[in-house]
Structures are given as structure tokens and as C-alpha cells.
Amino acid sequence: METRERIPVVSMQHITKHFPGVLANDDVSLELYAGEVLALLGENGAGKSTLMNMLVGLYRPDSGSISIRGEVQHIRSPQDSMALGIGMVHQEFMLVGNMSVLENIILGLKDLPVVPDVATIRKKITELSDTYGLQVDPDAIIHNLSVGEQQRVEILKLVYRGAEILILDEPTAVLTPGESRDLNRIIKKMLSQGKSAIFITHKMDEVIEFSHKVQVLRRGKSVNVIDTASVTPRDLANMMVGRDVLFTLDRCAFNPGEPRLRLSHVSVENPLGSRPYLNDISLSIRRGEILGIAGVAGNGQTQLTEVITGLLKASEGSIEIDGKNVTKCTPLQIIQTGVSHIPADRGAMGVVGDMSVGDNLAMKKYRTHELSTGPVVKRSRLRLFADKLIQSFIIKTPNQDTAVKFLSGGNIQKTILAREIDSCGGILIAVYPSRGLDVGATEAVRQNLIAQRDAGSAVLLVSEELDELQMVADTIAVLFEGRIMGIRKVSETNTEELGMMMAGVGGDA
Amino acid sequence: MRLVLEKRERRLKRMSLLIPLFSFILSLLIGAIVLAASKADPIQAYVAMAKGAFGNARRFQYTLVEALPLLICGLSVGIAFRLRFWNIGAEGQFVWGAIGVTWVIQFWTFLPDPLLLPAGILVGMIAGALWAGIPGVLKAYWAVDETLTTLMLNYVAIGVAEYLYIKAWKAPKGILGTPEFPEFTQLSQVWGKVHSGVFIALALVVVLWFLLYKTTWGFELNMIGKNPVAARYQGVSIEKSIVIALLISGAIAGLAGSLNTVAITHRLTRGVNAGYGFTGIIIAWMSNLNPFASIIVAIVMASLTTGADALQIAMKLPESMGAVLQGLVLIPLLAGSVFHDYHLKLIREEE
């Protein structure tokens, strides 16, 4: 520590920001010093993304001031912030899906000539990706890339533009543990070159590992700024939520009933690749059982859930629900047998962003007589229903007429959870359900899954976090390259064995 | 100082009214410049246009008659647009409506007289529906781009109609076109030139509003239009909805075509492709796909046509001036929609 007064690279003073019906930031001040990482923590909807969006010019504060390197700045657009060397990786990626990596990187550059010199740009991109270990093919089309690769493009975009101040909004929420480790390595590299960063995350171990300081927001207000060295994960969770968070869960003894869902020798061809998406999958889930699916993303998890929910057709094998063959059923028919589905990508698959929270909550039940009479949707009933779910799942929204896209990331996830758990008829397929949720909400989700199980549902839980699976599931199946490496009772296996199978070693296959 | 477009943080309700209003005023100003350049007094010209469209009962009736097919075509296009299905084939579906009604009235003489008119309109609607169903099925099941198919099918429909009224169904003597329909198959007039189709159109507005905003199917259309992937995950069959929506869209355009035939032309003849289907696209767009708003937009668009006719007569301006003025209205209106999401801001550079 230097003794003389240092000037912060970023200083936000007394920032207040209203949205219709919400006070998103209430007199928040924040300071970031050169070469430092500031972790920004807070519950879902606490106002973290909003605060950062003001720093990059997407929103403007109602009051308060922003200084960069000691000078007051009026940041009105992302271009302005870029000119000041500030770059942000957003919670929901902002890439253009049908354009190439290279095009995405140069898109929106201010001084781009009419005919860009593609060869030079490509060379610069390759150099930068070598420097930082950000391997991506500049000519690949975005929607062919995995989430982890898209993340790398977002970061490349920042370094290409020469950002010195990085804002990372839950960068690891959508990544596999392996990808997260890569990302963390990249970030450390950038810090070693004198860049500074503000890092938003819900993962306490990342906070401890990376940051120099932690700032906690609660309901729009800044409640604490402390040195990371002086806190434990438990303290942090407590500061965020304002109460103690349980890290263990209560559950009834494992006492499974008859099988509800059974897959026999199911395979799904991959028209593009060499190995099939799914290869001879056999498994069953019983009443009162949570079957966890472990595995590194991209080993067939998505296809497994889609083939069960009827979105993808099996090329071989059969699927039975309650003893009835449903292999050829439509997604609607499957839903009607009582299957609920929390999909992996909430923005793209889980909600219709431009429709209201109320409508999104009704998207499973609008066709049942709970919410409609014949072909007519009963608005009054729908409103009551939506308000009930908003309350019982503690979704933070001004009211049910707000478009879902205006909710914080975690509250969008809660909207999906509320809809799917409420409409669940005994079979629940949950893919990364706690992704992007704060510690309190994660705890609530896990409790909900267990409550479903205790009530006799069959639950399929796809997760990349072994601790989550070991805490919540009764049985764990490990997927590797579209095959099941083995199925184990949680009580009869351990992290080492599961880890080996996830890498394709051992197991029964 | 510099002027920048700043993104609005949210869409404002009152803007949906103010923006079209300002755009309209702006287009009148631009039009005034064009008029002045062709040595006509702009104020006089606009007065002549307003008089021509709304000046007296008879002029207003003309405007309403012109507005009817525009309104119905706008409703037709609007349904497909809700699904982001860019149906620019209402023109062809309109033509098939006219062909269908003509076929029944000319050849289904085995029917009792009073049934001929309703049967004709029904067949016209079915013909339009099938014509729209083709691109619907192609898109839903084989992902064939609909802008191309719907556009091309317009020219096929127009070709078929030409063949029919020039050759196959041409009246033995007299002017081009089929023989005139018997009186009892012509649509009755309720107020001067305004025919009873006006009731059908208004009923249609109410029915569509109900269908789109109150039913489970309307809910599904909304989901599909705004996020098809999520809709599929909720069990909605996108293929089925596209085909049904297109059948309805085509049936409505066919209705416009058959109504216009039994109410105005009383025969299939040249001018059956008068462009109502194309203008319907603009109406759907400007009314933001809202059936009630379409009524007002259709009347405004029709008044431009009837007003321009009067302009030509009163001011001795070339015929094309009417079309120029119509086009001028559209540009600011369409360009103005950017201000729903952005606003202009004057920034003083500070030291």
C-alpha cells in the first residue's frame, strides 16, 4: 500500500437510479483503484447490473456523478465508455448470432473504415488470442460456438478495443467448472498487465480467490465495502441476504416408489458430427427420487432433456412415462403427462422477454381450465394466479405487467422456476436451475427440488457442480460423450469416482 | 455542440400517438415544398385534398368505400405479421377471392338465388385461404422463405385472373371482363355508395380483436411471434399455428376481394389487382397490428387516394402528383418509428 492518496480509476459518487416502480440504485458510491479487482455482490435484483450499465452508458443516473481517472465524465453511450477504456461483458451476451467472430469484434468500432482491412484485423485478433490464451476461430459463426467460446469472444472484443477497466457481469454463471478455470486464468493474466476489474458473481469462492475488495449491495443500497482478506464465504452470504444462509438441506429418507420415467436404449443421431448425441442411454427415475446427471457440458445433457420432453426425436430406443410409450409424442402431449422442464438457456428457451411476467407465468397453464374456459383466456383468473406465484416464489418485479426482460437475471430464472414447479405433474426436468441465482435463492431452489421429491415427484437434475448434485440428488448418472458411464447412489460414491467417470475413465461402460 | 440519437430506456405509451402525428405534420410540410416547386399553392392544394376526401357526404362515402378493402387487407396481413410471417401475398389472395366469387355466381346456377351471394363469398374466402396456405405449409414444414413465395404467387394469381377475364370467362360482347352479375347477387348499399360490406368489416375487426387478445390461440400467436423457441418449449406447435394463421389471413384477403367484386365492379375485370393487398401491408404495419387502429389508418390512407383525385381535378396538377404526396406521407411515418426507441438529444460539449 502506498501512503500518499491514490486517485481511483473509477469513482461513482451518490448514484441514484429509478425505473418505473423500482428504486434500482439508492445513493450508491463505488471506487475502483488501478490494478485492483472489486467484487460486487448482492441478491438478485439488488441493482448490480444497473450500476454497471450506467458506467458503460447504457443507462444514465438520475443523480450522482461518475469520474474516470479523476475527471468527471458524462457517459452517454457504450462508445463514450469505450473511448475511456471501459469495457463490459454483459450478463446476457450481446453478440450477433449469424455473424462471424471477426465481424462481431469490429462491429460498432467508431473509427472503422468503410472497407475494413480484414487481413490486419484477423492478424491482430490472432495475436491477442495468443497473448491471453483466448482460442477462437475468427471466422466461426457465433451461433455455432459453445457458451464458453462466446464468452471468449466477448472478452476478445474488450481487449481488441483496448479496454483498461473491465466489467464482468456474472461471467462464470454460464460456464462449466473447466471453462470457469480458464476464464479465471485469463482474467489473472489481464490483471497482471495493469488492468483493473469489477467482477459481479454469486460464487463466493471466486470472490475469495480473485478480488482485493468486496462491495455488497442490498436492495439498491451499498451496505458494505471490505477487504476480501478479512472475510469468509459465510460472512459474505450473511451480508448479502441479511440473515444466515443454510448450506445443508433437510430431506426425508430415500424411499423410492415405482418408476415414472424410463429410457431404454435411447440414441439420438448427430447429423453434423461423428459421434451420436446420445448413445444407448438406459435409465429410470422413480417416484420420490432425484436423479442427478453429472458431466461436462456438451456431453449430451441438452439432448437428453430434449429427447425426454419431446423436442428432439430419438433415432432408436424407447421412452416410457408411467409405463406408456411416449417416444413419438409431441412436446405438448409430454407436458400433459405431467412433465415440467426448466431449460438451460433462460433468455432463449425459458421466457418470452417482451411478454409480461404474468403471461410468462401462465405459459404452461393458459390452456387448462385453471386459467381459461374453452378457448377463452380468463384474464381475471390469470392475474390472481400470477400474483400468487410472484408472492410465493418471491419474484422481484414492480408488478405482473412488467415485461420479463426488465427483470434482473436471477428474477427471470425465478419466473421460470415458479411456472414449472407450479405446473409440475410429477416429473420435473431441471437443467442448471440455480444458474445465476444468489445464495439465498439457490438454497430456495434446492429446497424446492427436494420438496418435489418428498411429495413423490421424479426429478431429473442436470448440473455441472458435483457439490450441488451430491447435496441434492439421490442417485447420480455420469454422461460422457453421449454415453452413461455409470449410475451410482450418492451415498455409495465419492467425488473422485464421479470425477474420473466425467473424464471418461472407469465406470461400468 | 452535437446532436445524438440516444436510446430510450423504455418505450412510452404517449409516443405511439405523438410520433405518427408529428410524422404526419412533417410529411405535409415536405409535401408543401414539392407542391410549391410545381407552382401550386400548398395550402390551396391541401384544402382541395381535404375537401376531396371529406368535403361532403358523397366524397366521404367514396373515401369509406375505398377504405373498406384497405382495412380488410390490413387485417389479413396483420395476422400473419403477428407470427413474423411476412405475408406480402394479400394482393394475390385478394384476386383469388374475386375469382372465387365470380366462379360461383357465373356457374353455380343450380343453387337457389338467395344462396348464390353467400356461397360466392365463402368460396372466395376459401380460394384466398388456399392460396395463402401454400406458402404457409412451405414455410412451416420445409422452411421455405415466405417473402419470396408470397410475392411470386401474387403474379401467378394475377395471371390466372387475366386469362379468365380476357379469354375463358369473357362476356360474349361488350367490354373486357366477365358478364355483369345479376342484380340479386350484388351487395346492397346502406349509405349512398357505402355498401353493407362495412358491417362485415366492422364485425371482423371485433372478432379478430377477440381472437388475438382474448383466446388461448391469440396467446400462442403472441408467444410465437416474440420468441418461437420459447413457445416450442412450452408445447406450442409452431407449424400448426403458422398454417392456421395463414389460412385465416388468406381467407380474409379473399373476403376483401370477393366483397369488392360483388359490391363495386359486379364482374371480374381489369383492375382487380388494384394494389389493396400491398397497401394492406402498410396498414398492418402502421396500426401496430391492432385491429381497431387499422380502421383509422385505413381511412387516412383511403383519404389520400380520394383526396389526390380531387387535387388533380381542382388544381390541374398531373395525375402522378397524388401518388407523390401519398409516398411522402409514408416516409416520415415509417422512419418515425425509430423514435419509439431513440430520442434526439442536443449535447453541449463541456470542458
Ligand SMILES: Nc1ncnc2c1ncn2[C@@H]1O[C@H](COP(=O)(O)OP(=O)(O)OP(=O)(O)O)[C@@H](O)[C@H]1O
Ligand atoms: N430496463 C429496466 N426497466 C425496468 N426495471 C429495470 C430495468 N433494468 C433493471 N430493472 C430493475 O432494477 C432492479 C435491479 O436490477 P439489476 O438487473 O441491476 O439486478 P442485479 O443485481 O444485477 O440482479 P441479478 O443478480 O439477478 O442479475 C430489478 O428490480 C429490476 O427489475
Ligand SMILES: [Mg+2]
Ligand atoms: Mg444482473
